[in-house]
Every structure is written in C-alpha cells, then in structure tokens.
Amino acid sequence: MIGELMAQVHDHGGGVRSVQVPIPDNPLGHTLVYVVDTDRGPVLVDTGWDDPDSWDTLAEGLAACGTDVGEIHGVVITHHHPDHHGLSGKVREASGAWIAMHAADSAIVRRTRETRAERWFTYMTVKLEAAGAPEEHIAPLRSARRRELPGFSPALPDREIVPGELLDLPGRRLRAIWTPGHTPGHVCLHLEEEHPARLAGHGRLFSGDHLLPEITPHIGLYEDPDDATVTDPLGDYLDSLERVGRLAPAEVLPAHQHVFTDASARVRELLAHHEERLTDLRSLLAKPLTPWQLAVRMEWNRPWEQIPYGSRNIAVSEAEAHLRRLVKLGHAEAVPGSDPVTYVAT
Numbered sequence: 001m002i003g004e005l006m007a008q009v010h011d012h013g014g015g016v017r018s019v020q021v022p023i024p025d026n027p028l029g030h031t032l033v034y035v036v037d038t039d040r041g042p043v044l045v046d047t048g049w050d051d052p053d054s055w056d057t058l059a060e061g062l063a064a065c066g067t068d069v070g071e072i073h074g075v076v077i078t079h080h081h082p083d084h085h086g087l088s089g090k091v092r093e094a095s096g097a098w099i100a101m102h103a104a105d106s107a108i109v110r111r112t113r114e115t116r117a118e119r120w121f122t123y124m125t126v127k128l129e130a131a132g133a134p135e136e137h138i139a140p141l142r143s144a145r146r147r148e149l150p151g152f153s154p155a156l157p158d159r160e161i162v163p164g165e166l167l168d169l170p171g172r173r174l175r176a177i178w179t180p181g182h183t184p185g186h187v188c189l190h191l192e193e194e195h196p197a198r199l200a201g202h203g204r205l206f207s208g209d210h211l212l213p214e215i216t217p218h219i220g221l222y223e224d225p226d227d228a229t230v231t232d233p234l235g236d237y238l239d240s241l242e243r244v245g246r247l248a249p250a251e252v253l254p255a256h257q258h259v260f261t262d263a264s265a266r267v268r269e270l271l272a273h274h275e276e277r278l279t280d281l282r283s284l285l286a287k288p289l290t291p292w293q294l295a296v297r298m299e300w301n302r303p304w305e306q307i308p309y310g311s312r313n314i315a316v317s318e319a320e321a322h323l324r325r326l327v328k329l330g331h332a333e334a335v336p337g338s339d340p341v342t343y344v345a346t
Contacts, residue, residue: 015036016191018032021033033046047088058087073095074099075088075098075100076167078208079102079185080154081183085155089155104180106156121142130341163178177205177247181210181236184231188207188211201251202250204250206253207263212254216273218317220317220321241270252266280298281294287344291316330346332346
C-alpha cells in the first residue's frame with residue numbers, strides 16, 4: 001500500500017501536494033486533487049468522483065500528506081463536473097468544510113438537484129433528434145428513464161467564487177480567474193506566491209480542465225434542460241485561453257495528467273488547434289450537414305465506429321459548439337426549412 005500511495009501522492013513544494021483520485025471506467029484515469037496548506041488547515045482544490053474506491057483513495061492520500069478528511073478547512077471547486085465535485089459533499093460531512101464554486105456552475109448544481117432524471121433523458125432525446133441522430137442511437141434513451149445518473153445529487157456549494165478576488169485562505173494568496181468554456185462557471189486559481197523552486201514566471205496556476213498538458217478539453221454546448229440561452233462556449237473558451245496565457249504562471253497544476261511549465265506555449269497550441277479545426281469544418285460544410293453528420297466526419301482520437309455510445313453524444317455536442325462559433329463568425333448558416341436543421345458554409 002505504501003508503494004501505491006507513493007505513486008498517488010506528490011509533494012509540489014510550498015505547502016501544495018496532490019492526490020491521484022481514480023475515475024471509474026474512464027480513460028482519463030484519475031483526477032488530481034490538490035491539498036493546499038493554509039493557516040486554518042488544509043484546503044482542497046477539487047475532490048474527485050463520488051465512488052467508494054475514490055473516497056478511500058482520497059482518505060489514504062490525505063493520510064500520506066499528514067492530515068485526514070476531518071481536518072479539511074475548505075473545498076474550492078474548479079467546475080461542477082462529477083470527477084471534480086463528486087466527493088465534495090462527503091468531505092463537508094466529515095469535516096464541516098465550506099465548499100466554494102463560481103455562481104454560474106452553482107446554478108447548474110442547483111437545477112440538477114431539482115430536475116428528475118426523466119427530464120434529462122427527454123431533453124437529450126429531443127436534442128439528439130434535432131441534431132439529426134439516427135433512431136438506433138436515440139432509442140436507448142427512450143427506455144433508460146429509471147437509470148440513476150452519476151452526479152445527479154451534487155452538494156450545494158455554500159460559498160461563491162468571485163472572479164478577480166482572492167479566496168479566503170488565511171496565509172495564502174489564491175486569486176480566482178473566470179475561465180468559461182468547458183463549463184460556464186469554470187475557474188482557474190492563481191497562487192500569487194513565488195514558486196518554491198524559483199522557476200521563472202508569475203506564481204502557480206491550478207488550471208482544472210481549462211489547460212491540460214497533452215489533451216484538449218471537451219468544449220460542447222452548456223447542457224441544461226431549463227436554460228434556453230444561446231451561448232458560445234467555444235468563443236468563451238478561446239477568450240479564456242488568451243486571458244490565462246497573459247498570466248504567464250511559472251507552473252501549471254492541472255486536474256488531469258501532470259504538472260507542466262510554459263503555459264503560454266500550451267495556450268498557443270490550443271488556439272492553433274481550434275483555428276485549424278474550424279477551418280476544416282468549414283471545408284466539410286461545403287455541402288449541408290446536420291450536427292450528427294458533421295460529428296461523424298470530424299477527426300477524433302479514434303474512428304467513429306470505435307467511439308462508445310456516451311462519447312458519441314459528447315462528440316455531437318462538440319460539433320454543435322463549433323457550428324455555433326462558425327455561425328457567430330458569419331462562416332456558416334442554417335439552411336432555411338431543413339428538418340433536422342442542416343448547416344452550410346458561407
């Protein structure tokens with residue numbers, strides 16, 4: 001067990017450590033939960049997936065850090081997804097810790113708790129029909145209404161993360177940077193302190209899913225059955241990337257994979273990636289396509305036939321986010337009278 005924990009816990013110096021909390025049945029493998037020492041006790045940045053093995057791993061990792069769940073002073077959540085916010089409620093129950101989240105994601109948590117699972121399945125069915133998905137893909141949603149959804153009863157945050165302000169972490173300077181795109185209320189957290197190894201740059205950045213070293217975060221439509229606002233998540237993400245790049249932190253501490261340096265270079269890579277993808281999609285839209293047809297033709301990390309069912313829904317949402325961006329830029333438009341709606345390059 002000690003050998004395993006040595007692989008799960010890492011000391012990043014300056015009173016910051018990380019615990020690798022597993023995500024069940026997910027290729028990402030784990031969420032990096034950061035443990036930040038403060039004058040009032042340790043504070044967690046994210047908590048991991050709500051699963052018994054994940055909970056045990058978090059508890060064992062905290063013990064290896066010289067603390068335990070009962071000593072946690074607060075929990076700062078980068079965004080509402082269950083691999084980040086899932087264990088927050090259990091941490092609060094065990095310790096009395098506060099939970100902080102940006103208001104936009106707190107609103108999603110609140111509506112999620114108030115929405116019956118059947119409403120989500122109906123919503124997804126309607127969305128996929130509108131996107132042009134074939135009946136064989138939609139059919140399972142019509143008969144899956146009783147199935148429990150992960151993260152359907154997330155903990156309600158009791159503190160609001162205000163962009164641009166320092167969080168209430170005695171003895172630390174941790175400033176919230178609003179970075180919408182992956183979710184509407186995603187935040188990065190800028191630790192405005194000298195790097196413990198004196199690396200060049202401005203402090204350290206807890207980047208959540210916004211900035212990852214080797215993979216591109218999923219940017220889809222903001223899923224919410226009770227909010228019909230027409231948003232532009234990809235536009236939000238690209239703007240947020242540029243804002244983070246200007247921070248020029250000495251080191252980035254992401255929620256997945258591993259820590260890295262040169263955030264500005266990674267930002268440039270991601271901006272170029274999305275610019276190239278938008279250009280490629282314009283070429284695909286030389287003839288009218290539904291969002292589903294566009295997703296099938298887009299380049300993914302594996303052939304479409306090998307993409308699992310749930311991941312296809314995510315892929316369609318990502319195609320729709322890119323379509324919405326192209327429409328906003330005036331590079332594509334909906335074909336009048338088409339049903340389901342098709343889009344064509346302009």
